[in-house]
Amino acid sequence: MATNYDVARIFLEIAEALELSGQDPYRVRAYRNAARTLLSLEEPLAEIRRRGELLSLPGIGESLAAKIAEILDSGRLRQHDELMEHFPPGVAAMMHVPGVGPRTAQTLFRELGLTSVEELEHAAREGRLRALKGFGAKTEANILQNIARLRTRRQRIPLARAYPLAQQVIHLLRAAAPVRDIEAAGSLRRMTEDVGDIDILVTSDDPAAVMAAVTRLPFVQRVLATGPTKTSVLSEQDVQVDVRVVAPENFGAALQYFTGSKEHNVKLRTLAVRQGLKLSEYGIFRGDTRLGGATEEEMYRPLGILMYPPELREDRGEIERGLAGVPPDFVEERHLRGDLHVHTNASDGRASLRAMVEAARERGFTYVAISDHSPARGNARGLSAARLRAQAREIRALNRELTDITILAASEVDIRRDGTLDYPDDVLAELDLCLASVHSAFNLSREEQTARLLRAIDSPFLDIIAHPTGRLVGTRDPIELDMRRVMTAAAAHEVALEINSWPERLDLNDAHILLARELGVPLVIDTDAHAPEHFDNLKFGVATARRGWATPADILNTIPLSQLLPRLRRNRLRKAA
DNA sequence: GCCGTTTTCGGCCCGACTGTTTTCAGTCG
Known part of the structure; x- marks a missing residue:
């Protein structure tokens, strides 16, 4: 068939x-x-x-x-x-x-x-x-x-590589030319998991100087094209970078246009034509009258469409909702009150418990789960039951000292090939929170892999499945899964699925998040930080959640700890009974 | 070939850059 x-x-x-x-x-x-x-x-x-x-x-x-x-x-x-x-x-x-x-x-x-x-x-x-x-x-x-x-050339560039390169271009151009506004547009701004090229928009009093500066960026391998408003260069790593200079009064129009997606824009313009309006990267027009274009909002307002954030602009219904006047209500970084997946140097992290908690506190989190690896991760210095208990004692001591953040004693437990968890139940029972994930046997059949996760979900101690598919963008394929079955079981057992913020992972991805919301699966957004600076990756996880249309209500770690803890306990008791 | 609160027929997004053209076709995004 x-x-x-x-x-x-x-x-x-x-x-x-x-x-x-x-x-x-x-x-x-x-x-x-x-x-x-x-x-x-x-x-x-x-x-x-x-x-x-x-x-x-x-x-x-x-x-x-x-x-x-x-x-x-x-x-x-x-x-x-x-x-x-x-x-x-x-x-x-x-x-x-x-x-x-x-x-x-x-x-x-x-x-x-x-x-x-x-x-x-x-x-x-x-x-x-x-x-x-x-x-x-x-x-x-x-x-x-x-x-x-x-x-x-590598066909698509993972976001993990493209994002830092775009930031570099922005910093270098600011330093090298009289730049006023500068922003990355394109699929990068929509935070797709990989991008074809990098689009940068600039306003400037001296466009020619900007164009010249682009051709002289340190990593330029070849200048593909250069004109008065657009220059395309190829970086040493074969990433194409397009820089466009636009007039300040057109910046919003250009940003809207070059952010796309193409499908979103085609639909938007079709609607505009029906209303006797015309959209272009130079603004929104009725006949010869220009109605706006300095900001992105000005491009949507005359159409009677509420503007949705870039991550949503994939023509998945956002235009219809904007037209119906339903305001966007999607999860943002500021909604997250805690991080439920963080490593320390007890296993494969780089920083101490205290340093990681301090970094989480500075970030504004009011709770953080310390979740080092279990013994099966020998190469990551996975914790024995004894070391895990010692860490829990250390956490309790630190909790008595700290007033504005609470540390949860947790673990990222390996899901073994047969679906059992890598600590005995009595050890798991001592944890405040239990995450589990697949780190081995990636190439089992769809049936075996699905059965493996279903068995893990059956454990009364499991709270969250971390990076559920194990994929690495552009490097490692996701494990084969009957995702609908896994999610149906997760919803029934109130096991949350993680949206992992590592830009190499972004796992769950946007399509899975859409499905999870349809099936009523609780979600969490975690950084999986292994060093203090990794908390900065949160933006990638949040963007991916938004690509999956997740609202704050869909994300468990947007609620305060006072609500989260009873929920975890209740769930555990119910499942044990 | 699809589609409809302008239409069952006649629309379907629009401008910049290149190369080879002496005025524009092709490609791209």
């Missing part, structure tokens, strides 16, 4: 082939929109079809519904087969080379018979491209360079 992904891939290939054949771009877009819908579905298409609800999916009409049915029934689509005969997959692949779009790929295919990136590279090396109309030596050289770049 064809999966949702299979159907989406066929639609995407059709879109590319139609683009190559010079078809109506809106028809092309219809296939891409449909693919996007399919990729976001929770449920198999076959189920939706069985219920006769294909037509209720956004972007699916009579024609595409019939094509989905054909693919589900036969595993293929005649239209797709025919298109692939006319345009071999390699021809579409040439469009992945930057600077080669559908028209160029079509010309290369028709005039030179090129059917793959390899053949394109060969032809460029032999100087055969410049014979074509509209091609020159420079185009040829660019294509070669871009093919080389395509081969070496």
Whole structure:
């Protein structure tokens, strides 16, 4: 049976082939929109079809519904087969080379018979491209360079790398040029887990000086383009950085526009057109009258739409809610009263108990759970039961000394391969709070891994599952899980799932958080700090929670300790009984 | 190919930069 992904891939290939054949771009877009819908579905298409609800999916009409049915029934689509005969997959692949779009790929295919990136590279090396109309030596050289770049570059840059680089650019430009406002836009501002490039917006009295300064940034490997308002450079680590200078009165318009997402903007502009308004990066207009654009709010207000924060702008319903006048009410850093996952140098942390608690206190937290590793984490100096008890005594002593923060004696206990926890129950019973997580056997089957977590959730002592999928963005895949089953069990047992703030983890991710809220699973946002400065990572966890539409009420550690402790105790008693 | 509190037909977001053009097409975001 064809999966949702299979159907989406066929639609995407059709879109590319139609683009190559010079078809109506809106028809092309219809296939891409449909693919996007399919990729976001929770449920198999076959189920939706069985219920006769294909037509209720956004972007699916009579024609595409019939094509989905054909693919589900036969595993293929005649239209797709025919298109692939006319345009071999390699021809579409040439469009992945930057600077080669559908028209160029079509010309290369028709005039030179090129059917793959390899053949394109060969032809460029032999100087055969410049014979074509509209091609020159420079185009040829660019294509070669871009093919080389395509081969070496990492497809997406994890937020963990992109965010610090963007901050660096901002600091360096402030120092090197007369910059007034400067802000990162793009997917970085929306805090997606990885980004394609870095977009920086600037206002300045001397745009030319800013553009020049960008080309001279210390990490610039190559200047890709530079004009009076936009400069694109490639960093040494192959990250593209785009810097745009805009007039101060347009800053809000540009920020809104370049923050996106593309889908959010398309919908917004479509609504604007219906109201006789026009949006661009230069403002919002009725005819020739400019209604605003200095701030982002000015871009939404004339449309009668409440502005939602950048993390929400993914066209997941935020525009409709803003239009209906429902104000945004999402979790912010200031709502968090405590951190429930913190390490010390007793296991693999870098700082002492006292130093970590002090850092948490300075941050404004009124409680903090110290959760070092259990014995199974030998390489992280996991605590024996005796050391864990000694730490608990140390915590009680410190609690008598400190007045404005309370320390919880906790542990991040390993979930063993079989789903049992890495301390005996009598030890777990002594803890104020118990987190558990998977640090081993990442490649069990979906069934085994699901059973493993379900068994852990059954433990009467478990309060929180930390970084539930174990994924590392761009490095390690999440463990295979039937997330819906795990979450249903977690909701039933009132076990919370963590949103881990490490930018490499962001685990749960936004899609899981949306599902957790739907299923009524309690959530916590933790830093998993291993050093005092790691509390700064909280912003990534909070942003991810917002991407999952989490409100303060969804997040357990927004409540005061006086409410949290009884809840933990009650839960433990209920589960033991 | 989709879609509708302007429309069941005629819309579907818009501007900057590049290269090769002597006025603009193609690509990108």
